[in-house]
Amino acid sequence: MTVLLYIIGIILFLIGISISIALHELGHLTPAKKFGVKVTHYMVGFGPTLFSFRRGETEYGIKAFPLGGFIAMPGMYPPEEATTKRVDRAGAVAAVDGDTAGSGAVDGGVTGTESHLGEGVAETAGHLGEGMTGEGTTGENAAPLRRDRKRRKGRLFENTMADAREFSNQEIEPGEEHRTFYALSVPKRLVVMFAGPFVNLVLGILIMAISLLGIGVTTPMTTVQTVVECAVPASEAQQRPADEQNTCRDDDQRTPAWEAGMKPGDEITAIAGVETTDWDRLSAVIKDHAGERVEVDFTRDGKAQSVTVPIIATERPKVDDSGKALMNSDGTPQTETQGFLGIGPVQERQPLPLGEFAGAVWDQVSGVFHAIVTLPVKLVDIGEVAVGSKDRDAEGLVGMVGVGRIAGEIVSTDKIDVIDKAQMGLGMLGSLNIFLFAFNMIPLLPLDGGHIAVGLYEGARRRINRWRGRGLIGPFDTAKLLPLTYVCIGLMLCMTALLVYVDLVKPITLDAIFNSGG
Structure with missing residues (x-):
């Protein structure tokens, strides 16, 4: 049964992540279709397709590995000719390489001049590089070899970009560029x-x-769940054997709550004259009145009662805002002196404010x-x-x-x-x-x-x-x-x-x- 429940837990997780991914891709799909983009695929998962159907121009499907997803939109990598166009203020199109005439000739001509100048600089630099290698056999052969490697790398990179552009735009029909x-x-x-x-x-x-x-969220209430019998300093408690961690010795100091006869189920309404609407308020008042005698008001079986108790000062583990114990560099818990009454709260689940x-x-x-x-x-x-x-x-x-x-x-x-x-x-x-x-x-x-x-x-x-x-x-x-x-x-x-x-x-x-x- 445990193994079956374990498998069910994993399946529930996969269903949850698949739904999250599907909604993520739907977030892309909805505005894309709203703006008129041609969406050819909507897939949840990767790998082989397990199930799919076509509605309109889009194929919807589920793939084998539910750890991702995608939608396919033509034009994620724009064609090279689209990236080299410019429209001037009059609305005429000019090519960045300067091949277009007409109203865009000025803008295109400037760009073309910059392009040719760049080619000239590159060519001149190439000749200078050849001259700097010297007249030896090694130098004469090394420069062409380096240039050849650069050309091969350049061609490889250009081919990769061309392949990406072609794949990205392969499903664009004539007239669908928009x-x-x-x-x-x-x-x-x-x-x-x-x-x-x-x-x-x-x-x-x-x-x-x-x-x-x-x-x-689980919230501590002002109702008493447990009454602690004795107050043992944290530094002393950690030195005791494991079988004595939860027991009291005859010479241990009894807590104020134990001495006053407080019981589980008592609901504390005020302490030291301060109304306790929640556990955080109650706990703060107790900590701040270490070594003082205070009056504790509480209800038991619907009847209001009051008792005066001495809040003792004791050494307690220091915790952060999340309640996790803070540790010293040597691995021992950090401690602090604070007031201690000797009660533990009832934990109830309540909506977060x-x-x-x-x-x-x-x-x-x-x-x-x-x-x-x-x-x-x-x-x-x-x-x-x-x-x-x-x-x-x-x-x-x-x-x-x-x-x-x-x-x-x-x-x-x-x-x-x-x-x-x-x-x-x-x-x-x-x-x-x-x-x-x-x-x-x-x-x-x-x-x-x-x-x-x-x-x-x-x-x-x-x-x-x-x-x-x-x-x-x-x-x-x-x-x-x-x-x-x-x-x-x-x-x-x-x-x-x-x-x-x-x-x-x-x-x-x-x-x-x-x-x-x-």
């Missing part, structure tokens, strides 16, 4: 490319709303962006884990395989109830969507952020040309960025392979996450 991606205005292109990540952001926020506002939701969203989004900024450092850590004996950080990077394994553990474990399982699953899916938004906004091709950056550059370039009176220019030749694109793809594949390996060999377990406070 329906290509590059034919869109810059603002419309930005809308098409930003819409996909924006859908993930909205989806992530909606999932967070369901989790935090709908299901709620609406006024705090925006802050929770900001913390999540900013945390994801911070993780992406520090991605190189985290990858170095993962590399050390992969090749050495370094332990895996439970709060470090996790790949898709690792997240799938955790999803399987969440569904199959019997240590948490169904509501907590649902909330943890929603939390993972919401975080994943916000990560997809943030990662896709990286301004590098082939990511959406790279296309957005190209669009912004092209818009700025057009404005400058208009300001200089040089007219409209053609779209930026994105094929020139193919070497950088290939480098980025290679790095992403290496990162994926590294995470898959570590997730399989040294996986992060659900228990490790719980123990880390994550």
Whole structure:
């Protein structure tokens, strides 16, 4: 049964990520079709096609590996002739190479002169290079060899760009040039490319709303759940044997709550004259009145009661805002002196106050962006884990395989109830969507952020040309960025392979996450 539940957890995760990707691509598809772009394919996943159907000019389908997706729009790499056109203020088209006459001749002629001058400079530099090699046999043979290598590399690069342009525009029929991606205005292109990540952001926020506002968050209440018998300083408690960690010795100091006879179920309404509407307020008052006698008002079985107790000053573990214990450099817990009453609160699930939701969203989004900024450092850590004996950080990077394994553990474990399982699953899916938004906004091709950056550059370039009176220019030749694109793809594949390996060999377990406070 546990194995079956584990498999169900992985399947649910794959369904969740597939839906997220499908909605991301739908975010691209909808405005593209609205603007008249010809969209030939809408696919969820990569690899062999499992199922597809055609509606109109678009083929919709699902592929074998549900860890990505794409829509195909002709003109992602504009034809070379489109990038070398310019329209002057009178509306006439001029070629950048200066071959056009007529009203665009002045603009085209200037550009053509610049082009021929450049060729002349290059040719002169070539002759100078030949002369500088000297008269020896080695020098005479070396320069032509270097030039030949450069030509071969240049031809290879040009062929690659030509192939990319041809593949990108192969489904453009005559007369459909206006329906290509590059034919869109810059603002419309930005809308098409930003819409996909924006859908993930909205989806992530909606999932967070369901989790935090709908299901709620576990909140400590002012009702007493436990009464602690004795107050043992933290430094002393950690030195005791494990079997004595939860027991009191005869000479241990009894807590004020124990001495006053407080019981589980008592609801504290005020302390030291301060009304306690929530646990944070109650806890703060107790900490601030160390060494003082205060009056505690509470209700028991519907009856109001009051008792005066001495708040003792004791050494307690120091924690951060999330409740995680802070540690010293030697591994021992940090401690601080504070007031101690000796009670533990009842934990109830309550909707997060609406006024705090925006802050929770900001913390999540900013945390994801911070993780992406520090991605190189985290990858170095993962590399050390992969090749050495370094332990895996439970709060470090996790790949898709690792997240799938955790999803399987969440569904199959019997240590948490169904509501907590649902909330943890929603939390993972919401975080994943916000990560997809943030990662896709990286301004590098082939990511959406790279296309957005190209669009912004092209818009700025057009404005400058208009300001200089040089007219409209053609779209930026994105094929020139193919070497950088290939480098980025290679790095992403290496990162994926590294995470898959570590997730399989040294996986992060659900228990490790719980123990880390994550």
